[in-house]
Amino acid sequence: MVNEKIGLETILIVEDNIDDYEATRRSFKKSRLENPVQWCQNGQDAIHYLTKTGPYENDDSVVTPCLILLDLNMPGLDGRKVLKQMKSDKKTLDIPVIVLTTSSDEIDVNKCYELGAATYIQKPVGFDGLLKAAEQIKDYWFGLALLPQRR
Template sequence: MLDLNMSQTILIVEDNDDDFEATERALFRKKNLSNPIVRCRDGQDALDYLNRDGQYASRDEHGPPSLILLDLNMPGLDGRQVLKRIKQDDALCKIPVVVMTTSTAQEDIDASYRAGANTYVHKPIYWNDFVEAILRLHDYWFQIAVLPK
């Protein structure tokens, strides 16, 4: 079992407050996660965080995140564009990206994997199903998978 330490941040790129809060609650209440979680509400904010630009230019509390949970459908720079930029950047491309979206469109699934997504998850509508999906993601990425340093 991989034991993550406090320096391994989870970046959640999510514009929907309810979905973010549900994800955070599932991780903290059900798994007692001790890793820091950073939320970015849109694609540009996420890229600024990852590249230490804009308001994040002086951040030094954590290195890059160990895992990114990325929504596809956001205003402005959407998750599709963010995913492409992450996976084309030599400094960021090793970070696992889990696309979490309401989209079940096959073209979104195919495009996400072509762009380098590590996993594509359809967000369940019902709370219990949503929590179960988050817990399974946690178990896979933090207990089974070996993440890059």
């Protein structure tokens, strides 16, 4: 769904570390990726947001994101479980998910693709690496790729 104020679709960031979230936001701004961003601090919050349940049940500002950046290693409902739930629900099945995590473990990479991740990116070390990743995300996902249309 398009954010009517500025005409850009929302990106959902699911990240439990506030420093990583803030760095990602700053890198988006610096790379001129101006889409509105929704932040969910854990997997359960993300599921509530995506299904408009719990604290989001009567929240008219909730919009279906065009893209999700998902951390894997979060307490409680981790990124793998979020991905599995999303890809088994018709309402969220077609939302592209970029796994953005510190893990480069082959098992994690393979499992995430098996569960339906669109892309798996190891979190870059340092802000310059994150800025480069944000620019590449912007160029690919908002410049080259065709995203599913929301109704």
